[in-house]
Amino acid sequence: MMDMLITILSGLSIAIGVVALLIGSLGLIRLPDVFCRIHAVGMIDTAGASFIILGMIIHQGFSLVSVKLLLIGIFLFFTSPIATHAVAQVAHKMGVKPVGRDLVKKSPAKRAGKNTARNKTGKTASAASEKGKS
Amino acid sequence: MMMIVAMIACAVCLVLALVRTALGPTAFDRVLAVNAMGTLVILGIALHGFVMGRPEFVDIALLYAILNFIGTFAVLKIFSTGSLGDKSAGSK
Numbered sequence: 001m002m003d004m005l006i007t008i009l010s011g012l013s014i015a016i017g018v019v020a021l022l023i024g025s026l027g028l029i030r031l032p033d034v035f036c037r038i039h040a041v042g043m044i045d046t047a048g049a050s051f052i053i054l055g056m057i058i059h060q061g062f063s064l065v066s067v068k069l070l071l072i073g074i075f076l077f078f079t080s081p082i083a084t085h086a087v088a089q090v091a092h093k094m095g096v097k098p099v100g101r102d103l104v105k106k107s108p109a110k111r112a113g114k115n116t117a118r119n120k121t122g123k124t125a126s127a128a129s130e131k132g133k134s
Numbered sequence: 135m136m137m138i139v140a141m142i143a144c145a146v147c148l149v150l151a152l153v154r155t156a157l158g159p160t161a162f163d164r165v166l167a168v169n170a171m172g173t174l175v176i177l178g179i180a181l182h183g184f185v186m187g188r189p190e191f192v193d194i195a196l197l198y199a200i201l202n203f204i205g206t207f208a209v210l211k212i213f214s215t216g217s218l219g220d221k222s223a224g225s226k
Contacts, residue, residue: 011136018143021174025147028154028170034162037154041170044147052140052177056184059137065189069180072196076173079203083169086207090214091162 010059017051024048033099034091038084045080049073137181144178165209172202 020043027040053073060066151174154167176195183191211218 014136014140018140021143021147021177025150025170025174028167029150034160034166037163037166041166044170045173049173049177053180055136055140056180059184060189065192068192068196072176072180072192072199075196075199075203076176079199080169080173083203083206084166086210087162087166087169090210091160093214094162096160096162 006058006061010055013051013055013058017048017053017055020044020047020051034096035088035098038088042081042084045076045084049076049080137185141178141181141185144174144181148174148178161213165206165213168209169202169206172198172205176202 024040024042024044024047027043028037031037031040050073053069053076057066057069057073060069148171151167151171155164155171158164158167176198179191179195179198183189183195208218
């Protein structure tokens with residue numbers, strides 16, 4: 001009975017991890033931008049890896065191997081957000097533009113009028129809309 | 135049984151990340167995809183150890199986790215500053 005329960009729990013946990021892995025790598029293929037793909041890689045690194053390692057720990061029981069697996073899990077849980085944050089920071093520093101910038105620029109510029117339509121960022125457009133409010 | 139399925143899923147995800155590595159428009163896409171491939175390789179090594187009945191492979195997976203982190207940061211530092219910190223190699 002206990003054996004069956006352990007098998008079911010570890011299989012369920014590994015199944016959740018596999019689904020997260022597949023969703024993450026599909027997002028890595030399909031999303032349009034570096035800054036969007038970072039979300040997908042975060043899905044792989046946190047949800048997928050954590051659930052699969054949890055499933056292996058449940059399968060193993062308490063031993064030295066499960067302690068090492070827990071060590072891998074903790075290490076991945078703390079270092080992969082740091083790595084993806086560093087990727088985003090360096091990409092922003094080297095001048096990679098996010099794709100959604102055009103969407104943000106168009107919608108307030110139409111509301112504020114054609115004078116601010118050529119502005120680079122959304123800041124002046126939002127300031128103009130605040131002016132219009134006051 | 136479930137672990138064999140997870141190994142196959144790791145292989146499929148590795149292929150997808152390899153496609154993104156091949157056709158990523160910027161270098162940062164490639165760094166990101168290689169980082170994800172490192173995580174998938176860690177999971178694949180650990181699962182392989184469990185499937186083959188030798189869980190000592192977890193040590194190698196731990197080593198890969200550390201090397202993946204260090205390698206990503208080394209490549210990113212080369213991209214951002216042009217050197218790995220030594221003055222003679224980086225400055226012209």
